[in-house]
Amino acid sequence: MVSASSNNQHRAPSGPALGLRFLLLACLSILLLVIDQRQNYLDIARKAIGAFVYPLHVVVDAPISTWLWITESTATRNELQLENSRLRAERLLTNARLQKYAALEAENTRLRAMLEATPRSSDRIRVSEIMSVSANPFRHVVVVDKGTRDGVFDGQAMVDANGVVGQVIEAGLLSSQGILISDPDHALPVEVNRNGLRTIAVGSGEFARLDLPFLANNADIQEGDLLVTSGLGGAFPAGYPVAVVDAVKRIPQEPFASVSAIPSAALNQIREVMLIWPGIAAETDETASASEDAGDVDE
Amino acid sequence: MSKDRSARRLPVVFSIVVALMLSMVPLPDVIDPYRPDWVALTLIYWAMTLPRSYSVGTAWVVGIVLDIAHGTLLGQYALAMCFMIYVTAKFHLQLRVFPLSQMTATVFALLSLYQFLLFWINGVAGLHTEAVSYWGPVLTGTALWPLLSTIFGGIRYRVRASS
Numbered sequence A: 001m002v003s004a005s006s007n008n009q010h011r012a013p014s015g016p017a018l019g020l021r022f023l024l025l026a027c028l029s030i031l032l033l034v035i036d037q038r039q040n041y042l043d044i045a046r047k048a049i050g051a052f053v054y055p056l057h058v059v060v061d062a063p064i065s066t067w068l069w070i071t072e073s074t075a076t077r078n079e080l081q082l083e084n085s086r087l088r089a090e091r092l093l094t095n096a097r098l099q100k101y102a103a104l105e106a107e108n109t110r111l112r113a114m115l116e117a118t119p120r121s122s123d124r125i126r127v128s129e130i131m132s133v134s135a136n137p138f139r140h141v142v143v144v145d146k147g148t149r150d151g152v153f154d155g156q157a158m159v160d161a162n163g164v165v166g167q168v169i170e171a172g173l174l175s176s177q178g179i180l181i182s183d184p185d186h187a188l189p190v191e192v193n194r195n196g197l198r199t200i201a202v203g204s205g206e207f208a209r210l211d212l213p214f215l216a217n218n219a220d221i222q223e224g225d226l227l228v229t230s231g232l233g234g235a236f237p238a239g240y241p242v243a244v245v246d247a248v249k250r251i252p253q254e255p256f257a258s259v260s261a262i263p264s265a266a267l268n269q270i271r272e273v274m275l276i277w278p279g280i281a282a283e284t285d286e287t288a289s290a291s292e293d294a295g296d297v298d299e
Numbered sequence B: 001m002s003k004d005r006s007a008r009r010l011p012v013v014f015s016i017v018v019a020l021m022l023s024m025v026p027l028p029d030v031i032d033p034y035r036p037d038w039v040a041l042t043l044i045y046w047a048m049t050l051p052r053s054y055s056v057g058t059a060w061v062v063g064i065v066l067d068i069a070h071g072t073l074l075g076q077y078a079l080a081m082c083f084m085i086y087v088t089a090k091f092h093l094q095l096r097v098f099p100l101s102q103m104t105a106t107v108f109a110l111l112s113l114y115q116f117l118l119f120w121i122n123g124v125a126g127l128h129t130e131a132v133s134y135w136g137p138v139l140t141g142t143a144l145w146p147l148l149s150t151i152f153g154g155i156r157y158r159v160r161a162s163s
Helices: A015-038 A043-073 A077-114 A288-296 B002-022 B038-049 B056-070 B076-090 B092-097 B100-124 B131-162
Strands: A124-133 A141-144 A157-159 A164-171 A176-180 A187-192 A198-203 A210-212 A226-229 A241-249 A258-263 A272-277
Touching (some): A015 B076, A043 A124, A043 A164, A141 A164, A141 A272, A164 A272, A187 A241, A210 A241, B002 B056, B002 B131, B038 B056, B038 B092, B038 B131, B076 B092, B100 B131
Antiparallel strands (some): A141 A176, A157 A272, A187 A226, A198 A210, A210 A258, A241 A258
């Protein structure tokens, strides 16, 4: 295996050269670290190298997508019929909801017009597939298969059919990285749907929990409250469901209550996310309109 | 001559690329914290056996690729990897003559050093981390080392026999 005879063949690296090279590279790394943490100068470099990493992601993703393709194309007629009827039923249900929604939307615009408030514009949505997830358990980062070529931009909101998933932190040319709302470094301005109470939902590092650390002990919040995006942070359009409060602990001597919530989106099970272009009128392209309704009507 | 060299280089590059891909494969949540650091193990092996061709430079480049792939601070994996491989290359002569048990213990130390650096850089940069979970990859990586070094040894033997 590792025989001593290989010593003759490969001479030992000369000491100082190795040390010097290491020192230089270490200094370079530290320089990169410092620059990367403070400024965005390195974005272009990141994107350039990211383009080389893209094929790796594709190869890694290939077995899974091939498997999906195989199961799809070898599905029996029976299964297909079952799925078809299930989808048809689902569509019926969604359509019914959509009608209610359309009526509500019309009413909302009319009321807003009466109040002379600016009408809420609908958002354009595109479905994008998750290619890989971060290997680092402390960073909840995913890579999705749309990039700046498709109009993706930094800070763009990502949702799935049930609620907010996260936002884009780095838009590459062909793929982008997104941070999930459960990442410990992610904070999201939300409001309680019941009474409009505004607060901030911070990721906990667990996929199934968000923390609401800035709620006073006497705040009007209770278990089962739905949290929706408030739209105040600028990144997320208002009104998308985020999480449901599952535990409220009020400790008398502490200034803040300890409140946690369960994200509406199944953050560790999703395969697709929807990217939102807020304010751009909804284009009726393939999947866009159908998925938008599923995300918005949530009762 | 150059053809011979590129033939010898191929398995190394191939193994590094495979290791990179293994480090990106999505895993279930339960086992994800115990994913062995394939890239670190692969680079330790090549730096130990062929330190003239693959040492700190290779480690740095691969580290940068890891940084981009995992979305960490640019230079984090690069610095940790570089330091670990520097130690490996520095002591490669001693490492080579170690019996397998002792070599595995050394790999444990190297992987711990590597994870500690990653942890430390996260701490300095102000990112939240839990120190306990950094042990997962170290333990599984060490457990896999005997198997991995045997496989790599076999690859090297074949390449040399054919060239």
